[in-house]
């Protein structure tokens with residue numbers, strides 16, 4: 001049988017995830033000195049770590065080629081999927097928010113409002129719950145630009161420190177959802193490799209507790 005495989009989101013969540021493994025005493029040499037390598041070994045635990053883009057972490061876990069995944073709640077909310085979310089790891093904290101130009105009232109007037117966002121499903125669901133019709137424009141990055149140049153009335157985006165909003169004359173109108181890194185697990189793996197996975201899930205959960 002292959003080693004237990006964990007898909008890890010590249011980028012902002014990477015350092016904190018590796019810190020959890022280090023706290024558990026795992027040999028993280030390959031992870032720390034990874035270069036351009038994408039599959040890395042934690043040799044003393046017979047664990048393989050796969051580095052992937054956030055949405056792909058879900059894909060690898062859903063297909064069962066990875067047993068576990070570390071991914072932001074933002075990605076889970078946007079992409080959904082069939083897996084178990086087993087732990088809130090408490091790092092990668094930020095939020096989804098509706099933001100507008102400073103001093104403007106998003107809800108004023110009767111026109112259909114336009115939202116620019118990298119997260120169309122999250123935005124659609126948020127306004128659907130309010131029973132509000134909106135137009136969504138998908139943007140790939142630097143979403144804060146959209147209301148500034150007149151493309152949209154507001155944005156639904158990730159806010160962490162609030163610096164990007166502040167430096168661009170925008171402000172939070174409403175908080176949409178709390179975000180943090182989550183541990184996800186393939187549904188079949190949890191049954192078939194229960195004896196290996198349960199202690200590992202518990203350990204990662206404990207290692208992530210501050």
Ligand SMILES: Nc1ncnc2c1ncn2[C@@H]1O[C@H](COP(=O)(O)OP(=O)(O)OP(=O)(O)O)[C@@H](O)[C@H]1O
Pocket residue numbers: 009010011012013053054055071072073074075092093094158159160161179180181
């Ligand atoms: N300020 C932030 N902006 C974006 N994501 C953040 C922030 N703070 C924490 N996160 C979390 O970190 C995760 C990874 O973010 P990161 O920017 O590294 O990758 P990404 O969202 O896929 O962006 P990109 O497409 O630019 O690679 C996010 O999914 C989110 O859960």
Ligand SMILES: O=P(O)(O)OC[C@H]1O[C@H](OP(=O)(O)OP(=O)(O)O)[C@H](O)[C@@H]1O
Pocket residue numbers: 140141142143144157158159160161162163164165
């Ligand atoms: O509240 P802050 O601490 O300023 O962080 C929030 C910013 O960080 C993210 O952008 P990212 O850096 O991933 O770039 P992007 O806009 O190209 O997605 C997010 O989309 C916001 O723009």
